Amino acid sequence: MTGTNPGDRPTPLMTGVPALDRQHEFLERLLSEFSTELAYGFASSKVDEFLTDLLLYSSYHFATEEATMKSSRYRGFIRHKREHDQFRARVQAFAATDHHGRTNPAEIARFVKAWLERHTHQSDLVFAATLRPPHDS
Ligand SMILES: [Fe+2]
Ligand SMILES: [Fe+2]
Numbered sequence: 001m002t003g004t005n006p007g008d009r010p011t012p013l014m015t016g017v018p019a020l021d022r023q024h025e026f027l028e029r030l031l032s033e034f035s036t037e038l039a040y041g042f043a044s045s046k047v048d049e050f051l052t053d054l055l056l057y058s059s060y061h062f063a064t065e066e067a068t069m070k071s072s073r074y075r076g077f078i079r080h081k082r083e084h085d086q087f088r089a090r091v092q093a094f095a096a097t098d099h100h101g102r103t104n105p106a107e108i109a110r111f112v113k114a115w116l117e118r119h120t121h122q123s124d125l126v127f128a129a130t131l132r133p134p135h136d137s
Pocket of ligand 2: 065080084119123124
């Protein structure tokens with residue numbers, strides 16, 4: 001289990017698909033920077049910026065994955081897309097709460113970290129495995 005302290009890098013979220021791994025690394029970096037701001041007590045003033053960047057970049061990343069799934073006729077597309085949509089909805093809900101001044105930056109960081117690790121380590125890995133050619137035996 002990794003924490004959210006400065007310099008405490010989360011577990012790499014590797015699918016083995018270079019484009020997706022680069023995008024996962026960027027999402028991880030956004031979270032890492034926010035976690036550092038949280039640790040130093042600056043996070044409250046950065047919530048809006050973090051959620052905006054997270055929503056924009058995750059939408060771009062999800063669109064990349066979903067386009068790849070469509071072109072490869074991935075059978076788990078609908079279920080996987082639902083997880084993406086639920087994440088976006090939760091981030092938007094955090095942003096709406098922030099506009100009323102009632103967000104908890106630590107709760108946001110915990111949610112994003114847990115979601116990225118769970119989704120990427122499970123759903124994304126299952127999908128990425130279908131893109132790799134089978135091993136010769
Ligand atoms: Fe992903
Ligand atoms: Fe995904």
